[in-house]
Amino acid sequence: MAGEGKGAPRVLIINGSPHRAGCTATALAEVARELERAGVACETVWVGNAVKGGCMGCGFCAKNGRCVQNDIVNDLLEKFEAADGLVVGTAVHYASATGSITSVLDRLFYASSFDKRFKCGAAVVSCRRGGASATFDQLNKYFTISQMPVVSSRYWNSVHGHAPEDVRRDVEGMQTMRMLGRNMAFMVKAIALGKEQLGLPEVEPMEWTSFMDEHPRD
Ligand SMILES: Cc1cc2nc3c(=O)[nH]c(=O)nc-3n(C[C@H](O)[C@H](O)[C@H](O)COP(=O)(O)O)c2cc1C
Numbered sequence: 001m002a003g004e005g006k007g008a009p010r011v012l013i014i015n016g017s018p019h020r021a022g023c024t025a026t027a028l029a030e031v032a033r034e035l036e037r038a039g040v041a042c043e044t045v046w047v048g049n050a051v052k053g054g055c056m057g058c059g060f061c062a063k064n065g066r067c068v069q070n071d072i073v074n075d076l077l078e079k080f081e082a083a084d085g086l087v088v089g090t091a092v093h094y095a096s097a098t099g100s101i102t103s104v105l106d107r108l109f110y111a112s113s114f115d116k117r118f119k120c121g122a123a124v125v126s127c128r129r130g131g132a133s134a135t136f137d138q139l140n141k142y143f144t145i146s147q148m149p150v151v152s153s154r155y156w157n158s159v160h161g162h163a164p165e166d167v168r169r170d171v172e173g174m175q176t177m178r179m180l181g182r183n184m185a186f187m188v189k190a191i192a193l194g195k196e197q198l199g200l201p202e203v204e205p206m207e208w209t210s211f212m213d214e215h216p217r218d
Contacts, residue, residue, distance in 0.1 A: 008041045009041070009084040009085070009188040009192060010083045011035055011041070011083060011085040011184065011188065012042075012045070012080055012085070012086050012087070013032055013042055013088075013089070014045050015045070015047065015089050016088065016097065016098050016101025016105075017046075017089065017126070018100065019048075020048060022091065023091065023159060023163065023164055023167045024091050025089075026159070026164040026168060027089060027124050027126055027159040027177050028044060028087065028089040028124055028177075030177035031122075031177045031178075031181040032044060032181065034177075034178050034181025034185065035184060037181075038182060040084075040085075040185045040188060040189075045072070045075075045079065047076075047100055047104050048100065050071060051072060051100050051103045051104050052069075054107070056069075061107075061110060061113075065113055066111060067111045069107070072104070073104055073108050076104070076108050077112055080112060080114075080116075083119060084119055084188040085121070085122070086120070086122075086143075087121075088105065088121070088122075090126070091125075091126050091127070092128075092131040094131070095131030096134065096135055097138050101139075109142050109145075109146060116146040116148055117146070117147040117200060118147065118191050118194075118195065118200060119148050120149050120188050121142070121150055121151065122151040122152075122184055123136050123139035123140050123157060124157045124180070125157065125158045126159050126160070126167065127158065127160060129160070132156065133156050136157060149191070151180065153179045153183060157177070157180055158176070159174065159176075
């Protein structure tokens with residue numbers, strides 16, 4: 001991992017754009033630069049078009065701790081477990097995250113049985129024109145169901161462009177990315193300190209309520 005030092009906090013960055021060096025990558029690189037400047041080790045993984053399928057709901061992961069579709073998701077499981085923070089970037093496709101990143105995140109979060117609590121999460125989206133905030137909301141759902149604090153910036157974390165040079169000209173978007181990187185560095189360090197000094201809050205056993213028993217069909 002770039003910027004790695006002994007005991008340095010780590011952030012995993014996943015680029016879910018179909019373009020390895022496109023607009024999303026340009027935004028994520030700006031976040032990574034600030035994280036590394038603050039002494040946080042970063043690794044960026046481009047999932048691109050490597051993933052062919054979404055979650056099949058087969059239950060293999062519950063028994064085996066990994067996905068039955070043995071692809072990049074299983075590599076990401078280990079990296080995610082070792083990370084203190086996760087940044088997920090996507091291009092906006094039809095006002096949503098890309099099919100690839102949706103498949104990856106559904107399977108990554110469903111198959112990960114390790115404790116994700118208090119790993120920080122941040123979403124980054126790139127669109128040409130519209131759908132940024134809907135996509136941003138979509139990605140944040142993975143963090144908030146997992147007790148992962150969401151790191152924010154001064155705006156919703158989006159950049160605009162059709163090509164990387166457009167994104168570099170999106171001065172406000174790039175500033176949002178730099179501030180996100182700095183805020184995330186602060187949050188992962190602050191949470192590490194908090195864990196040391198306060199420990200983690202108590203967890204209640206899961207109450208699994210599907211509203212069926214209370215309302216049986218006639
Ligand atoms: C299939 C597809 C759907 C898209 N849908 C949208 C959209 O809903 N809104 C938008 O502003 N841009 C849309 N775009 C454009 C990309 O989101 C935008 O150019 C993005 O910045 C590209 O990032 P990338 O270089 O990382 O792929 C779409 C592009 C593709 C290929």
